[in-house]
Amino acid sequence: MTADVVVAGGGVIGTAIAWRAAAAGLDVVLVDPERGDAASLVAAGMLAPVSEALFGEGALLRVNLLALQRFGSFAAELEDVTGHRVGLRREGTLAIAYDPGDYAALMRLTAFRRSAGLEAEELDSRACRKLESFLTPDVHGGVLFPGDWSVDNRRYAAALRKAMTAAKVRIVRDRVTGVLAGDDQVRGVAVADGGEIGAAQVVVAAGCWTSAVAGLPAELRAAVRPVKGQLLRLRHPDGMPPVITHTIRATVRGVDVYLVPRADGEVIVGATQEERGPDLTVTAGAVRDLLRDAMSVLPVTSELILAETCAGLRPGTPDNGPIVGGFGAGNGPGNGQRGLLVATGHYRNGILMSPVTADAIVAFLTGQPPAAEWEPFTPGRFAAGEGSR
């Protein structure tokens, strides 16, 4: 089998890339052992560059803002092409501080976010409860970040798969074990069943499993690690009206918990961040912590149905930034591995960044310059001796 482009990995990143590359006229094969969207199935679907922005992550904030700006048109096109609704919600995120210490921390972050030009509206406890009437009166205060959205991650992933299939991407249910290269140029991939797929351009979008792909630079393989996250899917009992309308991000005595409402009546509660390697078990302690913290800010959570508990793995990197591009000059293909591109390490923002990542990779594949916001996120930044962004 041969193609113009092989995409290794069928999560939302790989699927978005495959769809957009095929839509740009390239002949694309996507290789993934399963349906491949395990991480996105477990996600909460927050599109939250504003309420996630942290000190010292200015470059990441810029690419996340680009991602949010792009998300609306990308989702609209996806809905047009597939006829599926992806459940985009634009109500904004309400950040809640449970006690005075939580509030002081939130105020410091809010000042930083404002200094970066982001919109934020401070609210006292009463104003928080005007927006979300089921919040406990014990809440110390909060901040509304109207710029943050959310999407139904499962609907979004399903629509992407449908769009990709409609664009005639061929799907191979196998695992890419390595990238094959000649002297100076990629020539395809090897797959687990022993075969090869020939292509002059290869995109490795393997998420947490990037380290298992032979033929990538060792520093890059070492840079991506799985960060476990556990979350809960709650449902309203018959007849109960929706208990929240905004995404709520609460800090309860220093611990973060979020609650994300869905159009179909689900509420997602997440998420832990655990350095446990590729472990997908749901633990009693994590479920207890999530429920306890959710009930601290929204006591009515207690009456919701616990429909599902699940665990996923996010691809983390040493600087929390994604890894997007090639190995040549200007972050593009070339430099001994012409035709090799990577799109991985999106950590907590794979869904948010999937449209702009697809845009950037399609730019590289077709010889165009990607958006300038990607410049700090080269694969080469982890190579020995090179400076980081």
Place this chain on the structure above:
Amino acid sequence: MTADVVVAGGGVIGTAIAWRAAAAGLDVVLVDPERGDAASLVAAGMLAPVSEALFGEGALLRVNLLALQRFGSFAAELEDVTGHRVGLRREGTLAIAYDPGDYAALMRLTAFRRSAGLEAEELDSRACRKLESFLTPDVHGGVLFPGDWSVDNRRYAAALRKAMTAAKVRIVRDRVTGVLAGDDQVRGVAVADGGEIGAAQVVVAAGCWTSAVAGLPAELRAAVRPVKGQLLRLRHPDGMPPVITHTIRATVRGVDVYLVPRADGEVIVGATQEERGPDLTVTAGAVRDLLRDAMSVLPVTSELILAETCAGLRPGTPDNGPIVGGFGAGNGPGNGQRGLLVATGHYRNGILMSPVTADAIVAFLTGQPPAAEWEPFTPGRFAAGEGSR
């Protein structure tokens, strides 16, 4: 279709009755719409007459003690007949009091249980931790009840089904809608698909669904209600040794929680008691409470895997006692409804009482006297104007 006996209901009670009746030479049809063991699938399998004995329930204690005495030989025969192990454990139950108030209540109950002739060994916090080393040192004290056992409810129910099938009981996958009677004598049952099954003796073992069986006295149908219970199944991560060896019944600031170990490494945590009608949803609040209370006494619970959350319905009665027998003199068949027997309302002790209930019903079916302990548990005790036990 006709038979000597129709058993309506395929839970552990109905299955045990069908097996023993067939083993006694009767031609038996069991009618149940599904596999029928929903309640027993959710059970923890405690065989705990001693640590469950409450003030004012002396008659219930006596029948429960008879039940435990019989359980060993019944389980041994079941294992012999089927070749299946049912996971009987005889380590005893360790009752734990978390705080001084919990301890005072446990001491009052222990004095009562001793006065009823039951064995009980008081333990201080250190002695409790000698028996179960993962208990929190915060535990105030406890009592070991060596007379209480447990069984793996799922293995037990599966073995009963196998034994019943081997004994040539015919199984009809339908729902009994009513008992059919002539002037003075039962003549069979009507089923939901519109057909009838003829039999001169009918045993209604429909648990929570007793109220849905037409032809039973109205007072009896009104006497059985569903009491919802939610419980959790935890598993040890690979390589972790078993965290408990005894059944632990803890009272944590007035709230009861139990942890039951299984031979295969599971730990069952239960159980709520909720008056919510026939509701089988798992709620966030119940799961939080169970996990919180379990972790209060056994902090290591936090590291266990939350393998399953489930909800079941127990058939409760106004006096917490079972309803076993017929409508004639001496609790036997007769009195206008000759051939009609009921075996329901076993509440929290369906598994424990299934062997002795089967013994009693087979005695009635074959014209023998049942054990004297059943005398207070006639169906007639709920009839208008009759005194209760």
